[in-house]
Amino acid sequence: MLTTPEFLxxxxxxxxxxxxxxAICHILxxxxxxxxxxxQIRVQTDDDKTLTxxxxxxxRDQRGRLVAQMEVAGAIGMLTVIIAFVFFLAWRGGAFRT
Structure with a gap:
């Protein structure tokens, strides 16, 4: 049974x-x-506010370089964390033993 301080x-x-x-997913x-x-692909900065x-x-920016939206970078980081966590669980579970 959880006590009130543990629950809070x-x-x-x-x-x-x-x-x-x-924040960690965005940085990753x-x-x-x-x-x-x-x-080759850069992430959106304050200079890219006019891009749609x-x-x-x-x-693409004015120079023709590909720019990724900040939310896309966060989603890629989140997927990277999830995939790494799944591989870690599989490794700890013995899925890669020969």
Whole structure:
């Protein structure tokens, strides 16, 4: 049985994890775009406020370079975290043993 302080701490911890988890996913998305695209696709900055992003979240700037919307970078970061977590669970479960 959960006591009241444990219950309240779990709620506060969950809210903090939601906030910091989103920030971590956005940062990881920036790193993923930087590393895997070798700088060919950059992420939206304040200079790109005039760009109109279509439904897929990619647009071209005035120089013709591909720009990814910040939300797309966060989604890629979130998918990276989920895939890494699934592989970690599979590894701990013994799925990769020979």
């Amino acid at each position: 701490l779990s709620i506060v911890g969950g809210i903090l994890l939601l906030f910091f988890g989103e 998305g920036l790193v993923v775009f930087g590393v895997f695209t070798l700088g 992003f279509p439904w897929h979240g990619f647009a």
